[in-house]
Amino acid sequence: MKAIVTGANGTVGSRLCEFLRRQGAEVVSWDRSAVPVDDYWAMENFVRSVAPDVLFHLATASRPTGRPNESWLINYEWTSELAWITRQLGARFVFSSTAMVFSDHAPGPFTLDSEPEAPEGYGYEKRRAEERAFQQNPEARVVRLAWQIDDEPTGNNMVASLEAQMREKGRVEASTRWLPACAFLDDTVRALLALAWAEPGLYMLDANERWSYYDIVRALNERHGGRWQVEPTEHFVFDQRMIDDRVVLPSLKTRLPGLP
Missing domain, CATH: 3.40.50.720 (NAD(P)-binding Rossmann-like Domain)
Structure with a gap:
């Protein structure tokens, strides 16, 4: 090919x-x-x-x-x-x-x-x-x-964003009411x-079945050795999930066992 x-x-x-x-x-x-x-x-x-x-x-x-x-x-x-x-x-x-x-x-x-x-x-x-x-x-x-979520903190992915928030604010604010x-x-x-x-x-x-941004960030923090200070907020309320039953990605739970 x-x-x-x-x-x-x-x-x-x-x-x-x-x-x-x-x-x-x-x-x-x-x-x-x-x-x-x-x-x-x-x-x-x-x-x-x-x-x-x-x-x-x-x-x-x-x-x-x-x-x-x-x-x-x-x-x-x-x-x-x-x-x-x-x-x-x-x-x-x-x-x-x-x-x-x-x-x-x-x-x-x-x-x-x-x-x-x-x-x-x-x-x-x-x-x-x-x-x-x-x-x-x-x-x-x-x-x-x-x-996108990846273990490398580079490019436009969630872990890179979390690292940037820690550098800029000294903490990560994560909404419990946003389902990204x-x-x-x-x-x-x-x-x-x-x-x-x-x-x-x-x-x-989209692999997110039901978890909030706060849930995901906490599970990622566990995966990465607890290096971020994660604070829950309710400042962003949005269900952004996309559902397409023809395309089944591995669940986030498979990749992040720390999810509730």
Whole structure:
């Protein structure tokens, strides 16, 4: 198998590339400095030259270069072009979206029938990109990802966030009334590869069955030797869980036996 991965240096992308290579796949990372994302013909020629079986589009505008409307370009326009190119060239297209397509005011837990309504920012751009991906390529697989959990305190994952809170505040405030969408990173990348060969459509990856952010942080603290001072709060009330019975990730309880 040959795969192109955008966002290959990111939290999910870097781990996906590692996993794909362990499975024997040939992985080509998208270098935006070599293949500009605002040049359609350069993009099509690149994808054509690689001739991938699947293109995993995981990139976000995490490293701004100062271009006007760069976030919209990366999150929406690039997605649109890649969906079209993969359709024309017969490659599978897997686009990573986010639980943030639902605003903090939406009533969760969310199912496939829940209507995304994020009114602005990253969540808005991603929900619009979901729509566009299917318009451009009805065979697309669009996958809403949860907040990733990993033992390494790097990148955009929960443990990195907890470490940052400890450095900045000397404590971790964790709401007992927030049920976050979250999953372990290694489980997410395994599911992404499997979904590349699933039926086209929308999928949601979330391993949180019923636990609050406070429950999860306490269990992670136990796993990491109790190095954080965890304080319960009720300051954020939100059920962000995503329910998709077609995709069963290992339960958080499996990964975090310390959960109640």
